[in-house]
Amino acid sequence: MAAAACCPPLLVRALDEVEATEIATILKALADPARLRLVSLVASSPAGEVCACELTEPLGRSQATVSHHLTQLVKAGVLTRDQRGKWAWFRLRPERFEALRTALALPAEAVVAG
Amino acid sequence: MAAAACCPPLLVRALDEVEATEIATILKALADPARLRLVSLVASSPAGEVCACELTEPLGRSQATVSHHLTQLVKAGVLTRDQRGKWAWFRLRPERFEALRTALALPAEAVVAG
């Protein structure tokens, strides 16, 4: 599966520079309070998707900043963007989290996953 | 338990700024290839601990840079440092990863964890 192909569990064997960079890219996308909250807002939404217009205000940042972070999250594969008319809708991509969980798995869990 | 107290699962309900900052701090510590490889080297070591002297060369960075990253990882609670004579030994702190896994858990898993 794609998740395993992407992210070897880092607690099991030493990563090389390429593998480490790959995982770090996903982590970096999430390693910011604003982006973490965006992901959280999207993921916890009952509808499973959220319009960008609903994200600016709860985040307490300018609309430009929110757009910037959303773009980064989409680029990192954490969210998907769906343009519908003048609104942009965002959804979570759970596979990306699965990949991360695999990377952070304990040795015992890694045996099961790998 | 401490892990749950630290990091609410971000996929379940919207995080506030404080919670997001807290999780982002751990993620930031790991969101760098050099640090990810250091953690990986320590975690995958058969002895469960590694001397700093064994980390400089495989990382391909200067001694000062490695020391810098190790300090950051200790500060973030990901590793522990044990000074023994002139050597510094590092160990993983699995609780910190547990906290992270809890934060990144899927809603279904979160019910079990919470």
Add this chain to the structure above:
DNA sequence: CATACGCTTCGACGTCTGTCAATATGTTCT
């Protein structure tokens, strides 16, 4: 069409970060 609206892009700014060479600190050995 013209206007309004949602969103992205641009330009700028201060701050944070990864890196290294050089130096300092502390420990062991002779």
Add this chain to the structure above:
DNA sequence: AGAACATATTGACAGACGTCGAAGCGTATG
């Protein structure tokens, strides 16, 4: 004590990052 060694700290620098206001672009609506 002095030399050798392991690690930490300092100082410096380039590049990345988060943020905003302003301008641009597509889409709806009158």
